[in-house]
Amino acid sequence: MRMQGKTALVTGAATGIGLAITQAFAREGARVAIADIDLARARAQATALAPGGAALAVRMDVADAASVDEACAELSKAGFAPDVLVNNAGVIHVGTILQTTLEDLRRVLRVNVEGVFNVTKALLPGMIERGGGAILNMASLASLTAMHDRFAYSASKAAVQMMTRSVALDFVKSGIRANCICPARVHTEMVDNYLKTSYAGKEEETFRRFSEYQPIGRMIRPDEIGHMAVYLCSDESAMVTGSSFLIDGGVLTGV
Template identity: 60%
Template sequence: MRLKNKTCLITGASGGIGLAMVEAFLAEGATVVATDLDADVLRERCAPLAGSERVLSRRLDVTNPDGIATLEAELAAEGVFVNVLVNNAAAITIGKLLDTTVEDLRLVFGVNVEGLFNVTKGFLPGMIARGGGTVLNMASLASVRAMHERFAYSASKAAIAMMTRSIAVDYVGQGIRANCICPARVHTPFIENYLTKYYPGEEEQRLEALSRYQPIGRMIQPAEVASMAVYLCSDESAMVTGGSFVIDGGVMAGDQPLHAA
């Protein structure tokens, strides 16, 4: 039970990587505050998980600071104090600079950058006051490597990697650790949704290309990201802070084999 004394708040927890983290954290003994835009969907999805009696499912829009303050106060009134914060919620638009509208840019930065700022600003003071805690941010391989047609998203994820380092250096003396995970292509509804929206009729072909992107030859499973999250949120990683950890099936190692060119 690697997360036995941890109370972990996860944003964007109703599907994909967020839900996989809820499942993995419960399996390691954590209490989990699962949050997303729709609390009913969250409740439905968390109910079948082993250990679901340790989940609190709550609506939280990361772009709304008042909602964050209200949630923190409600949790405190119930005696629930977060010591692990996982900023996982995200928005994506697809396109190069000239395809990206200012509304796209504001949406992506509003959720990914300002949302992370809002939630961390809301919960960090309590974590510091109680002696410390851990912040884990979902960045992306797009934080370190420009991905085609991901102009707004990549910029937002690069910002997240640097916000992570800033939090790590600024609060290291107050018992706070901050790290981020940078996955390549993870097979989640996020991918399915944008393929349907941006590449109708080409979904299968695009999915194959996304699998080939990783030299290992397949997409990453959400549970594989959740395993790394367990480590980074547990005391096993007590000496790990300010890090960006790639899970990329070999993308950053070097050239692709010729058959994948």
């Protein structure tokens, strides 16, 4: 088991990529906590993962520092001391700068940028105290290259890139590693939801177009991100820090 003895907190893990990462960690022997704004769903997933109660569920709104502190206190009381943190919770907005209101921009930055800031700030001191650990942030292909209609989202994920490297550099001597994953489109509720809201009436056609945009010809499966996360959060990647890992089915290979 590649993560035996590890204790991992994954944010936004009640569904999608976060859930797949949590499942992969649990399979590899880690003790896991699902932190999500949707507590009922987080609880249901924790029970499904470990019917005996070994997987924890906690309500956490990553955009709200008080909620993050409360959740961390609750986990600490339960004896949960993470040495792996996955900042996965995130939201999207579809639109160019002219289609983005200041409130849209602030909402995306609050969750995607302040969320990483709040949770990392809350858990990093304990990780250092306990001798180190691994932080994995969920960036995006949109943090590396411009994508149509992703103005606010791309800005937020570019910030995640540099927050990852800053933490990696500042805390390398404290035993902390920080890396990020940059996926192209992963088929999750996030994609299904924005197909419904932003591409209404053209959902199937857009789904096909987005799948074909990735030269391999399909969207990524959440479990394919889970495999990469296991590597980056286990000791197998002990020499890897400050790096970003692209998983894009060939999008950036060339034109």
